[in-house]
Amino acid sequence: MSEPELKRTPLHAAHLAAGARMAAFAGYDMPIQYPDGVMKEHAWTRTSAGLFDVSHMGQARLAGEGWAAAFGAVTPGDFAALKPGRQKYSVLLNDQGGILDDLMAARPDGEGLFIVVNGACKDEDFRFLEARLPAGVRLTRLQDRALFALQGPQAAAVLAAHVPGCLDMAFMDSAAMTGFGGVDLIVSRSGYTGEDGFEISLPAAEAARAWDLLLADDRVRPIGLGARDSLRLEAGLPLYGHDVDPSVSPVEADLSFAISPSRRRRGDFPGAARILGELSSAPSRARIALKVLEGAPAREGAVIVDGAGVEEGVVTSGGFSPTLGHPIAIGFAPPALCAPGQRLGVVVRGRTWPVETVALPFVPHRYVRRP
Amino acid sequence: MRFTKDHEWVALDGDIATVGITAYAAEQLGDVVYVETPEPGRALKAGEGMAVVESVKAASDVYAPLSGEVVEANPGLAGTPETVNAEPESGGWFARVRIADRAEYDALMDRAAYDAFLETL
Known part of the structure; x- marks a missing residue:
């Protein structure tokens, strides 16, 4: 039985109706697997298109004069250089250069950043960020939005029927656009499986309808968190709280690519002494x-x-x-x-x-x- | 055939008990990818861990439903652990055990009692 205090995503009823086995994850009652089971769900994502409900993750916008410098003060990325339409993987760093969380930061429009963090630590992450923002920079949590991932070799063909603009995107592109009949979306061509695919943020009120529209396509099946984990492990992608934690630096975690060259030269990010030392010798x-x-x-x-x-x-x-x-x-x-x-x-x-x-x-x- | 609340089954032939996990347990575990069976000759006490069954996601203990000495482990499970999913209550057996005390077997649930137990879960 599900714990009564667990939170629910806007797709909770759809998961139950689909016969999902549910379990607590990041404070939410989430689908671990559907009747297909982990092996079939995994293979389906690698060969066709898998649809994941990841609405437990934390979404926010960061905007206002100085947002790039403010976000750069807690990450090793160069966000002033991140062009509108692009997305960047990054990490929140503590003063010792340890990773508080990993995240995606995107510029879907001209309005500062769209940030997606892990569900298990989203409240801590956003409090941490807010406490460090200068006057004029605002963090706005998007708690009324759901988040889907559509992943696999058929993902683009499937999504194009509902979101035509998605075909113009390449890996790590991000765009604000409309789809599913006029719904405002934030779409990125990215994911957590190693496959081509998209992550789609949409209003919670539209989530169930869009979910059903995607699943009406025979190429799409719902995929639980069990297969999400086996897919990301095959792709070599770290799982926060397991492969990465506040004691681990980006260099140790094989995430040095998240440390922008300009930031390395300036050495102006949290824990720079440790991290630059690990880059020049070995961790x-x-x-x-x-x-x-x-x-x-x-x-x-x-x-x-x-x-x-x-x-x-x-x-x-x-x-x-x-x-x-x-x-x-x-x-x-x-x-x-x-x-x-x-x-x-x-x-x-x-x-x-x-x-x-x-x-x-x-x-x-x-x-x-x-x- | 008799059953435990931990979802093991036992079939008794003379003093040799064949032990496995039930169809319900196999369904709950999902796709079995590895089974660690007990070594022949090992003395088992009822209730202790006798095997480990692993799905893609997790490892689960299988408990000895009764006491005795392991005389044989299923040699097929090393190469084809998925037999546990395909034939949980026949070909997917884990071990054969020479039992010490028939009363332990008699005390386990029969099919009707196990089915009634499943209804309560």
Whole structure:
């Protein structure tokens, strides 16, 4: 039974009607899987189009004179250089250079930023941001908006029937547009699966109708959080609270791409001393990716050992890869051990199983980039 | 066949009990991707963890429904763990156990009692 205090997204009734198995996630009663099950939902997203309700995530607008500098004061990105129509992955940093959350920041129009943060820490994130805003910069939470992700090789063809403008977008483009018959949308060509696809913000009051319109297309099936996790793991994308937490720097997490060159030169972001130091030498730990060669799936907390059985690192996310047909895992280990092609072990329930280090992503990304 | 509230089943032939998880349990777990079966020769006490079954998302313990000595583990589950989903109450058996105490078997739920128990969940 669902806990009574759990929040509900605007699609809650639709999930129940579809026979979803629900569970608490980020304070919401969310669909973990539909009757298809994780394996089929995962494969469907990789081959056709999967529709995800991610309305639990935090959406906000940041605007007003000086918004770019204000957002830059808590992230390592150059947002003054982010052009209207584009989106950027970034991280909220604490003063030690640790990651408070990861996020997407977009410029769908000329009005400052549209920000999407993780559901589990959205209240903390927005309080943290608000407390650091100068006069004239406003953060407006968009609590009356739902958020969908439509992901997979058929996503663009499906969405084009309802949102014609989406076909003009490339990976990490963002645009305010109308669709589904005049509904105001914020659309980005991005996602959390490694596939081509879109993330669509829309008014909560229109969510159920748009959800049904998308699902009326035979190429689309609803996908739960279970497959969302296995898809993102195959894509090598970190999960906040598991692979990334406030002790982890962007360099350790293999997210150095989020540190803009101009910010590196200026060294003016929180925790710059630590982060610039890790960029110029090597961090004490780095992202490791493991293919489990035999045995049980290595899950979060499993110890990574060297050939002599000495503890070297830890798994932060692991599970079975439906696409590859064997278990995969990511974690932290000393940088020297993270290069692909090395034989290590993982300890699961007291038994050590052989693993090999591999390059990320486990399954190639299929983003549609501008030629 | 007898059943536990943890959704294991037991079929008894003489003093050899075949143990697995019920169709309900298999459905709840979803796609099984790995099964860790007990070593033959291991002495089991009723209620202790005897196996682990893993879906894409999570690992779950399987408890010994009765006490005894493991005489055989299902060799097929290593290569085709999905048998647990396809044939949970037949081909997807986990282990055969030489039981110590027939009374433990008699105390488990029969099919009607287990079905009634499922109705309460």
